[in-house]
Every structure is written in C-alpha cells, then in structure tokens.
Amino acid sequence: MTKHIFVTGGVVSSLGKGLTSASIGTILERRGLKVRMQKLDPYINVDPGTMSPFQHGEVYVLDDGSETDLDLGHYERFTNSPLTKDSNYTTGRIYQTVINNERDGKYLGGTVQVVPHITDEIKSSVLRLAGPDVDLVITELGGTVGDIESLPFLEAIRQIPLDIGRQNCLFIHLTLVPYLKAARELKTKPTQHSVQQLRQIGIQPDILIIRCERELGRENAEKIALFCNLEKRAVVEEVDKEFSIYEVPLGFVQTGLDQLVVEKLGLQAGPCDMKDWEEVIRRVKNPKHDISIAVVGKYIEHRDAYKSIYEALDHAGLAYSSRINVKRIEAEELEQGDPNTLLAGVDGILVPGGFGKRGIEGKIRAVQHARTNNIPYFGICLGMQVAVIEYARNVIGLTGANSTEFAADTLHPVICILEEQREITEKGGTMRRGAHPCLLEADSKAAEAYGTDQISERHRHRYEFNDAYRQQFLAAGMSLAGTSPDKKLVEMIELPGHPWFVAAQFHPEFKSKPNKAHPLFASFIGAALARLKGRSTLTAGHGI
Ligand code: GLN
Numbered sequence: 001m002t003k004h005i006f007v008t009g010g011v012v013s014s015l016g017k018g019l020t021s022a023s024i025g026t027i028l029e030r031r032g033l034k035v036r037m038q039k040l041d042p043y044i045n046v047d048p049g050t051m052s053p054f055q056h057g058e059v060y061v062l063d064d065g066s067e068t069d070l071d072l073g074h075y076e077r078f079t080n081s082p083l084t085k086d087s088n089y090t091t092g093r094i095y096q097t098v099i100n101n102e103r104d105g106k107y108l109g110g111t112v113q114v115v116p117h118i119t120d121e122i123k124s125s126v127l128r129l130a131g132p133d134v135d136l137v138i139t140e141l142g143g144t145v146g147d148i149e150s151l152p153f154l155e156a157i158r159q160i161p162l163d164i165g166r167q168n169c170l171f172i173h174l175t176l177v178p179y180l181k182a183a184r185e186l187k188t189k190p191t192q193h194s195v196q197q198l199r200q201i202g203i204q205p206d207i208l209i210i211r212c213e214r215e216l217g218r219e220n221a222e223k224i225a226l227f228c229n230l231e232k233r234a235v236v237e238e239v240d241k242e243f244s245i246y247e248v249p250l251g252f253v254q255t256g257l258d259q260l261v262v263e264k265l266g267l268q269a270g271p272c273d274m275k276d277w278e279e280v281i282r283r284v285k286n287p288k289h290d291i292s293i294a295v296v297g298k299y300i301e302h303r304d305a306y307k308s309i310y311e312a313l314d315h316a317g318l319a320y321s322s323r324i325n326v327k328r329i330e331a332e333e334l335e336q337g338d339p340n341t342l343l344a345g346v347d348g349i350l351v352p353g354g355f356g357k358r359g360i361e362g363k364i365r366a367v368q369h370a371r372t373n374n375i376p377y378f379g380i381c382l383g384m385q386v387a388v389i390e391y392a393r394n395v396i397g398l399t400g401a402n403s404t405e406f407a408a409d410t411l412h413p414v415i416c417i418l419e420e421q422r423e424i425t426e427k428g429g430t431m432r433r434g435a436h437p438c439l440l441e442a443d444s445k446a447a448e449a450y451g452t453d454q455i456s457e458r459h460r461h462r463y464e465f466n467d468a469y470r471q472q473f474l475a476a477g478m479s480l481a482g483t484s485p486d487k488k489l490v491e492m493i494e495l496p497g498h499p500w501f502v503a504a505q506f507h508p509e510f511k512s513k514p515n516k517a518h519p520l521f522a523s524f525i526g527a528a529l530a531r532l533k534g535r536s537t538l539t540a541g542h543g544i
Helices: 017-029 071-078 091-103 114-127 148-164 189-201 218-228 245-255 257-265 275-285 307-319 331-336 360-372 382-396 419-426 445-450 467-475 519-533
Strands: 003-009 035-041 088-090 136-141 169-176 207-212 235-239 289-297 322-330 348-351 377-380 413-416 432-440 454-461 479-483 490-494 501-504
Touching (some): 003 257, 017 245, 017 257, 035 071, 035 114, 071 307, 088 091, 114 148, 136 148, 169 189, 189 207, 189 218, 207 257, 245 275, 289 307, 289 331, 307 322, 307 519, 331 360, 348 519, 360 382, 377 519, 382 413, 382 467, 382 501, 432 490, 445 479, 445 490, 445 501, 445 519, 467 479, 467 490
Parallel strands (some): 035 088, 207 235, 289 322, 289 348, 348 377
Antiparallel strands (some): 432 454, 432 479
C-alpha cells in the first residue's frame, strides 16, 4: 500500500518548501524506499510554460515535454523519483479537466461544484501516483495556508485520509519562527496561528518543520508542541544553512526526521546511507580552486530564472572540488560595453536559453569574444543559435545573418523554423519539447564527455539550425557534432580548433545532479579549470 506525505507551508512564502520536500524525499529514498514527488500549484495558469521568468523563475522541462514548476528541478536533483505530467498540477489544469468533463456531459446534468467535483479531481491527481512499486508519494502544496486559492487543495488533502486511512497519511507543515532583534527573541506565535488555521480546515499536522535563522532550542520546541497539539519530537528545526542547499537532507538526518517519518507511517525501511551527500558537502566546504564563469543572459537579476544552469555549474565544480563564481552579465550591457572589460578574467563563458530579441547582439559579442580569445564557450539552446549566427557573420562572411526569430526578413536565416516545426506550431502546440535522441560524432568533445555517441536530452524551442547552410558551416570548419538520428536536425556544434567551444540545441542543465554532474557541464568546467591553470587538458570523474 502506497503511503502519502503532504507538505504544506505557513506564515510566509519563500520558505523553501520545494527544497524541504525534495530533502524529505532524499532521506527516505536513502532508506531504501521508492518515492514519487509531486507539486500542486494553486495558481490559475494551466502550467508555468507561459509565465515570465521574471515572475516565476525558470520553466523546468521534463522528459515527456511537460513544462513545470522549478521545484520539480529540486525533486530531480535530490531524488530519483521519475517525473511526468502527473507530477505537477495547477488549479487551472484541474478546472480545465472538470470543465471539459462537464461539456462532455459526464456529470449527467448534476450541478458541478468545488466540493466534490474539483476536490475529487485533485484527489485523483494525487492518488494517481500511487502504485505497487511506490512506497511513498510526497505531495507539496504550493502557496501558504490561509490563501484563498489554496482552499480546495487543502480540503482535498483533508479528505484523502478518509478514503485511504489516516495511518497511511502524514501531514508535514513548514513554518517560520522569526527572530526579533529588538526583543532578542525567537517568536513562535505566527507558527501557532498557522497551525490553528490548518486545524480549522480539519488538518492536524503530524510534524512541524520550523525554519529559523538560529537554533530553536528545546524550550521553544516544547512550547510549539504544546500549543500546536504535537508530540515534542515532532517539532523539527531547519536552521538556515551556511554553505549549500545540499546540506538540508543531512541536517534532517541529524534531527532524526527520517526515523520519525518511518515510524509514524509504519514503513519498512533500511539504514540511511548518505555517504555521497556527505562527500558533496565536504567538497562544497573545501574548494581547491575558484573558477569564474560568465553567464550572459537577459534575466540576470532574477536568481531563479537560470536556476538549473547555476546548479549544474555548481555540480560540475564539485566534480573538480572547485567553487564556481558566476559572473552574471546582462546581455544588453555587452551591446555597448567593451567585452574585454566586462568579460575580463573569466575562465569560461556560458550563454543560456532565452526568447526574444532583447540582448541578442550582446550575446553574439560574448560568443565572438570567447571564440577569438580561446575562452571555453558553452552555448545552450539560444546559446547555440547565437554561436551559429556569430560564425555565419564573422567567419563565413554572411553579412546580417540572423535567426528569423529576431529578423524575419534576414538575407541569411541561419536559424529558422523548419517545415516540420511549422506544422507543430500550427497545430496549437508551441514548441519542440521534451526528450529527443541525438547521435554524436565519434571524435567530438561531446562524445568524449558523455562516453557514448548516443544520448537523449530535453528540448524546449521553436527555431532550428537551417539545413540549407550546412555545407557552408562544414566548409568553414565548424563541426556539426550532434544530429537527430535521421540526421535532419543539427543538435550540437563544436569548433575543433578551439580549446572548448561546444553548444547544444537542448538543455543539458535539467539532468545534472550534485553527486553526478552532467557530462557536458563537467567537461566545460574541466576546460575552464585547465585555462585557469594554464594547462591544456584536465579530466575528472563526473560522479561522487
Ligand atoms: N528562442 C529560441 C527558440 O525558440 C531558443 C529557445 C531556448 O533557448 N529555449 O528556438
């Protein structure tokens, strides 16, 4: 029988509920349990695919092409839970299903209501993840208790124990205990109120995880337990971590959270093995080198807009026991500013994915700077497209070459929408998304990094390398290092004469883990470190 954990949040948003849920997943998986992760988002958008990175951070893409909340990135980095379109539901998607059912006459003329129709749909979205090979489903509820839009979700998870048995469900509530400087005290009242609000709805949390700047102390924990109707040991603290988010699961193991959950749910679990995570943290705390990487983008001031890129860079750094110092560069500034100044002292340059014209010329200048100064360059999605445009203009001599995304009437559309893509767009699908296979040239840097010539990576884009220019690029020395199995689509490019110039039409950052750096990121950081050390090659294992 699959058991269910529900993680809710109280007091304030941005408490790191995704990280906390993912970390709970880590420690239970490390006890040999098969875990599935899920996020319910109370906003009305059907999925985050259309939301601005400025508002909502990055859109996290799954193998099946689903565009999901960035918390699912934490789930994949922290656990091995397979994620699909069933791993992320929003209010919009739930209502869309119910409304479609209503239009199809499935409710036989009945009045369609929030309770039971919406709540039933939420319940089935949660219970869908249960199965014979699943010990535990961890469902994180976005938003904060007390939000109007969270209510149907809270009502649905209140009902689930009635359907499957209270002993099979565990409610974990994450709250904040703020420290008031003036009073020199930690304050527990907001937590008490937040739990009161949950209990009004009919949910008595089983475990409270308390976020706090400094140690909670036994006295406060006991007070919270008493006022919130909990056992003392069920008040678990999560003090801010000094070095890395990857410390959170280790902190939980120290507080005994894994054992508490196992006991409360009556699970059969093995001992907890966190050795590789301990090694990750050991490396985080003792970096041997500092590597400077410029990330040139247009959502630079928003920390979460390139979340998976930054994480993947950190993971690759750890593969070399190094700390990555990201220099975030606003692409528009490179349009006027001098690249020699703005990019001075960096060991590698990365241009990530993106949409729209703003900053494009700055990104192209960043590529040119990397290419002509032999600085390792890693282009991802749009970062590959600008590398193609730069080469067309400055090496092949195709003046004004561009992507039709930025100049519909360019004389040299080296990046454009291919016929097969046009069909997808016209059918209402918007992009080429999800996992696609790719074949690598045997002697490419990519094949060397992956250790294989057949890979599968995730895509999310409309535009492609224009096949009509293939011969010109080859003749000018660019290697089309990766293609679709039918050879029609160019998925990777490399410059053989350059120390490390590799770009991909896909998004490798979605498949990197702290204990298993992505091969391309690891290879890029290896090249950056080699440059830093003034040597030509360096290799390291990707795994820890
Ligand atoms: N805007 C480009 C396209 O649609 C690149 C997309 C991306 O970088 N994810 O093809």
